[in-house]
Amino acid sequence: xxxxxxxxxxxxxxxYVLLSMEEYFYTFIGENAIPYAPFxxxxxxxxxxxxxxxxxxxxxxxxxxxxxxxxxKADKLVALGTCACFGGVPGLADLxxxxxxxxxxxxxxxxxxxxxxxxxRLLPVDAYVSVDAFLPGCPPPEDLxxxxxxxxxxxxxPSRLGATVCSECGVTSPPRTRExxxxxxxxVPEAGKCLLEQGFICMGPLTRDGCNALCPSxxxxxxxxCRGPCDEALLPPFQDLKGETLRRMxxxxxxxxxxxxxxxxxxxxxxxxxxxxxPLLRRRRPGGTATLLRRLGGEGRR
Amino acid sequence: xxxKDLTASHIRVDEERCVACRECxxxxxxxxxxxxxVYEWGEEGMPQVANPxxxxxCLSCELGCRARAxxxxxxxxxSRRPDGDPRAEMKCRAIF
Numbered sequence: 001x002x003x004x005x006x007x008x009x010x011x012x013x014x015x016y017v018l019l020s021m022e023e024y025f026y027t028f029i030g031e032n033a034i035p036y037a038p039f040x041x042x043x044x045x046x047x048x049x050x051x052x053x054x055x056x057x058x059x060x061x062x063x064x065x066x067x068x069x070x071x072x073k074a075d076k077l078v079a080l081g082t083c084a085c086f087g088g089v090p091g092l093a094d095l096x097x098x099x100x101x102x103x104x105x106x107x108x109x110x111x112x113x114x115x116x117x118x119x120x121r122l123l124p125v126d127a128y129v130s131v132d133a134f135l136p137g138c139p140p141p142e143d144l145x146x147x148x149x150x151x152x153x154x155x156x157x158p159s160r161l162g163a164t165v166c167s168e169c170g171v172t173s174p175p176r177t178r179e180x181x182x183x184x185x186x187x188v189p190e191a192g193k194c195l196l197e198q199g200f201i202c203m204g205p206l207t208r209d210g211c212n213a214l215c216p217s218x219x220x221x222x223x224x225x226c227r228g229p230c231d232e233a234l235l236p237p238f239q240d241l242k243g244e245t246l247r248r249m250x251x252x253x254x255x256x257x258x259x260x261x262x263x264x265x266x267x268x269x270x271x272x273x274x275x276x277x278x279p280l281l282r283r284r285r286p287g288g289t290a291t292l293l294r295r296l297g298g299e300g301r302r
Numbered sequence: 303x304x305x306k307d308l309t310a311s312h313i314r315v316d317e318e319r320c321v322a323c324r325e326c327x328x329x330x331x332x333x334x335x336x337x338x339x340v341y342e343w344g345e346e347g348m349p350q351v352a353n354p355x356x357x358x359x360c361l362s363c364e365l366g367c368r369a370r371a372x373x374x375x376x377x378x379x380x381s382r383r384p385d386g387d388p389r390a391e392m393k394c395r396a397i398f
Contacts, residue, residue, distance in 0.1 A: 085397070126393065134397040148398050160398045166369035167319040173347065194321060196368075205368030208397070231394040232365070235386035248368070251325070280390050 010056025014081035087277020138226035178254035319371035
């Protein structure tokens with residue numbers, strides 16, 4: 001099979017997972033033709049391929065042209081990584097204006113000459129072209145990518161009935177201490193116990209499984225939601241990551257929702273770190289996207 | 303009291319997935335303060351289906367379960383949930 005890897009605006013992390021598959025990577029490049037993969041080969045033009053692994057997201061006009069070209073040349077298009085599936089971390093850029101971002105990164109008055117025009121709103125790639133399969137993760141775990149590739153290269157694009165990170169989590173629920181909202185910077189969580197019940201913001205109940213819940217069960221770090229929202233979070237009656245998490249936090253901490261909302265300093269990073277660009281999670285909010293972004297602390301970019 | 307055959311219940315709790323948060327017992331309108339509660343405390347804090355006949359099939363427990371450990375079988379499968387956005391439905395079908 002002819003397999004290509006294309007990256008739009010991204011950190012290239014998802015491509016490196018291909019390299020970290022160790023032995024399977026050699027089988028992968030041995031059994032398949034790889035005519036285009038900029039991080040491996042010096043090849044400028046994308047040829048026609050059977051399977052295209054696409055990472056990153058559409059950040060400017062140039063990305064859009066490459067995406068459209070890729071869709072025409074690829075028989076099957078796979079969105080690899082959370083950026084391609086849900087917008088990922090680049091989606092948070094919607095909270096700031098273009099000028100503010102340039103100022104923050106490069107200083108006052110900085111201009112990049114000949115830079116392509118940025119998009120007004122960031123969207124996942126399936127909002128622009130049809131996508132045949134999605135493999136979210138920031139980056140996707142190696143064993144998951146390996147399993148996906150094995151099935152995809154045998155001819156059928158796989159899908160998986162997903163659950164949530166909690167379903168894989170090895171913790172047990174402690175009796176609630178109700179100490180209020182807690183942060184990793186100021187307090188140490190008790191190992192092996194549910195972080196949400198201890199008062200930390202954990203996105204496990206609304207995040208897609210597949211990562212073996214490494215962060216909460218092995219490292220004692222609350223889930224940030226890097227695998228993107230689970231099926232239930234994308235479909236009615238939920239579609240409200242913030243509300244659902246606050247409801248659970250309310251129950252765990254014994255504080256009222258309004259108090260918690262005031263205490264949480266950065267709502268966008270806490271609840272929408274990897275999926276702020278997903279239109280399904282924006283549309284149902286009263287007032288639509290612009291109002292949601294303003295409420296999350298955005299600058300009211302039009 | 304005769305023993306109930308719990309395997310015949312239409313509510314299934316996957317104990318491997320369950321994190322014993324006991325949210326189902328708090329959400330279920332037929333458990334808290336009910337004479338014949340649907341759920342009861344089991345071993346290690348896991349919920350156990352005690353009176354499945356009390357269940358009104360509101361699906362609160364299934365939807366509220368953070369670990370997707372509860373499955374409630376209902377006869378009319380078509381009206382279980384409102385339809386989502388076609389794009390979301392497609393995405394959920396194609397995601398790995």
